[in-house]
Amino acid sequence: xxxxxxxxxxxxxxxxxxxxxxxxxxxxxxxxxxxxxxxxxxxxxxxxxxxxxxxxxxxxxxxxxxxxxxxxxxxxxxxxxxxxxxxxxxxxxxxxxxxxxxxxxxxxxxxxxxxxxxxxxxxxxxxxxxxxxxxxxxxxxxxxxxxxxxxxxxxxxxxxxxxxxxxxxxxxxxxxxxxxxxxxxxxxxxxxxxxxxxxxxxxxxxxxxxxxxxxxxxxxxxxxxxxxxxxxxxxxxxxxxxxxxxxxxxxxxxxxxxxxxxxxxxxxx
Amino acid sequence: xxxxxxxxxxxxxxxxxxxxxxxxxxxxxxxxxxxxxxxxxxxxxxxxxxxxxxxxxxxxxxxxxxxxxxxxxxxxxxxxxxxxxxxxxxxxxxxxxxxxxxxxxxxxxxxxxxxxxxxxxxxxxxxxxxxxxxxxxxxxxxxxxxxxxxxxxxxxxxxxxxxxxxxxxxxxxxxxxxxxxxxxxxxxxxxxxxxxxxxxxxxxxxxxxxxxxxxxxxxxxxxxxxxxxxxxxxxxxxxxxxxxxxxxxxxxxxxxxxxxxxxxxxxxxxxxxxxxxx
Numbered sequence: 160x161x162x163x164x165x166x167x168x169x170x171x172x173x174x175x176x177x178x179x180x181x182x183x184x185x186x187x188x189x190x191x192x193x194x195x196x197x198x199x200x201x202x203x204x205x206x207x208x209x210x211x212x213x214x215x216x217x218x219x220x221x222x223x224x225x226x227x228x229x230x231x232x233x234x235x236x237x238x239x240x241x242x243x244x245x246x247x248x249x250x251x252x253x254x255x256x257x258x259x260x261x262x263x264x265x266x267x268x269x270x271x272x273x274x275x276x277x278x279x280x281x282x283x284x285x286x287x288x289x290x291x292x293x294x295x296x297x298x299x300x301x302x303x304x305x306x307x308x309x310x311x312x313x314x315x316x317x318x319x320x321x322x323x324x325x326x327x328x329x330x331x332x333x334x335x336x337x338x339x340x341x342x343x344x345x346x347x348x349x350x351x352x353x354x355x356x357x358x359x360x361x362x363x364x365x366x367x368x369x370x371x372x373x374x375x376x377x378x379x380x381x382x383x384x385x386x387x388x389x390x391x392x393x394x395x396x397x398x399x400x401x402x403x404x405x406x407x408x409x410x411x412x413x414x415x416x417x418x419x420x421x422x423x424x425x426x427x428x
Numbered sequence: 429x430x431x432x433x434x435x436x437x438x439x440x441x442x443x444x445x446x447x448x449x450x451x452x453x454x455x456x457x458x459x460x461x462x463x464x465x466x467x468x469x470x471x472x473x474x475x476x477x478x479x480x481x482x483x484x485x486x487x488x489x490x491x492x493x494x495x496x497x498x499x500x501x502x503x504x505x506x507x508x509x510x511x512x513x514x515x516x517x518x519x520x521x522x523x524x525x526x527x528x529x530x531x532x533x534x535x536x537x538x539x540x541x542x543x544x545x546x547x548x549x550x551x552x553x554x555x556x557x558x559x560x561x562x563x564x565x566x567x568x569x570x571x572x573x574x575x576x577x578x579x580x581x582x583x584x585x586x587x588x589x590x591x592x593x594x595x596x597x598x599x600x601x602x603x604x605x606x607x608x609x610x611x612x613x614x615x616x617x618x619x620x621x622x623x624x625x626x627x628x629x630x631x632x633x634x635x636x637x638x639x640x641x642x643x644x645x646x647x648x649x650x651x652x653x654x655x656x657x658x659x660x661x662x663x664x665x666x667x668x669x670x671x672x673x674x675x676x677x678x679x680x681x682x683x684x685x686x687x688x689x690x691x692x693x694x695x696x697x698x699x700x701x702x703x704x705x706x
Contacts, residue, residue, distance in 0.1 A: 166513045166520055170514045170517030170518060170521070172510075173510050174529075176587070176590075177536040177537075177587065177591070178536055180548055180550075180587065181536045181539050181543075181547060184543060184546065184550060187550070195550045196550040196551070197560070236437065239433050247433065247434055252438065256438055259441040259446055262449075265644055265696045265699060265700070267692070268648060269664075269668050269669060269685065270452070270689060273452060273668065273681060273685050277452060277455050277678070277682065281451055299444065303440075335430075360538060364540055364541050366542060366651060367650055367651065370673075381541075381542055384542045384546075385542060385651065385655075388545065388549065389654075392549045397550075400540065400543035400546065403540040404543075407540065408535055408538070410538060411531065415530075
């Protein structure tokens with residue numbers, strides 16, 4: 160067997176390993192049996208049960224709200240970090256700025272969660288804010304994490320663009336604000352969109368940080384699913400995984416298309 | 429704007445990244461107390477090194493720190509061993525296939541972390557898919573205790589982190605110049621010699637990045653050992669969670685976080701240096 164074939168076999172094995180559990184999980188969502196992963200004939204009943212589970216639906220709605228807000232804030236913050244690191248030039252504290260902007264990428268979730276929770280608790284006892292922990296504190300935590308990822312994307316995008324583009328706009332009489340709005344921002348847009356999607360998914364997927372910084376008022380979808388999984392698997396989770404798989408596929412396709420568009424535009428530059 | 433943006437961004441980073449990390453340090457030298465929140469800050473209860481001395485002398489905590497590093501190292505090694513031929517396969521695939529293959533690599537990663545862990549529970553538990561299939565084939569008479577075991581823990585880790593390991597390897601392998609390998613072959617090297625003397629050394633920075641990209645988050649992992657691992661898995665992420673949520677011993681949890689960070693500092697620095705060099 161040639162080496163080309165051998166690596167192809169490994170690639171197929173690896174992809175099969177990644178896909179098999181996911182496909183089985185989603186496939187058995189259509190089984191009528193109440194024991195997960197037992198085939199009891201085709202049925203859509205678990206999707207109905209899923210939709211009727213008020214706690215799960217409520218948690219999903221909270222998660223979507225938090226993820227939407229966190230991703231939007233993360234793009235504003237990450238855009239700022241990325242621009243400062245790529246374009247602002249040297250300033251005092253730039254090294255610390257860069258280290259702090261990148262820190263959430265490398266800190267374990269338990270450490271980020273614990274640190275932010277302790278911070279919120281001290282803020283509350285000192286300033287009386289945040290009065291209670293829940294959606295707001297999760298949103299702020301997720302925005303901080305998502306911003307680090309968005310910053311990497313924005314910084315990489317700006318680094319491959321010639322600064323002369325903005326300088327040309329300035330030479331032609333544009334104010335800095337106009338040059339930013341008409342030249343830099345449109346060029347940054349694909350990386351901002353990709354950063355938004357990434358921050359949105361990270362927020363929807365996080366259970367550890369959310370568990371730390373949340374209070375009794377805020378149970379996100381992953382927190383709810385986690386407490387269900389602790390007791391074992393139920394067919395509702397199969398159905399939920401099926402729904403997530405569909406949405407995830409759409410989101411990833413969108414992200415890949417964005418990236419392809421970004422590459423094409425870069426080549427055109 | 430040149431002044432405002434660094435200030436605004438810096439203010440957020442100081443508030444939401446630097447300050448919380450400092451607070452963990454302060455908490456680690458605070459005293460545990462009855463009440464809400466369950467601690468007295470050093471300027472009220474005095475500086476206390478109790479949490480650190482407990483964590484550093486009690487074998488349970490030391491073992492959880494060592495266990496986490498061992499498990500993370502094992503998981504990263506497993507990921508690397510499978511990811512390397514996969515990444516090589518990706519670079520050798522026809523260009524038109526590469527996009528769909530990358531899509532296939534990343535989609536399971538976007539299906540949600542918890543559902544994927546749930547899938548392993550469904551596969552491995554006593555009345556799960558694997559045991560049912562084996563029983564129907566007549567290979568076993570009683571279900572094998574597959575779930576809540578070390579192999580289940582490592583399978584879950586491999587499944588969760590494999591795409592992280594493939595991507596940096598693929599990036600570094602696809603940048604290599606095929607001329608180098610062709611030259612070695614023209615000069616009479618066998619395919620395996622070409623692999624070990626040219627391909628493998630060229631991939632070392634990518635392999636190191638892949639290893640660390642798995643090792644760093646795996647060392648603090650909580651969910652996978654909790655849902656798939658053996659009962660009482662000695663991993664610091666789990667122990668920290670327990671100290672915090674069940675025992676409500678916040679200073680001990682903070683001390684564990686500080687020690688975990690101290691242990692991860694060298695791998696993190698190495699990872700960042702690899703990142704800036706590329």
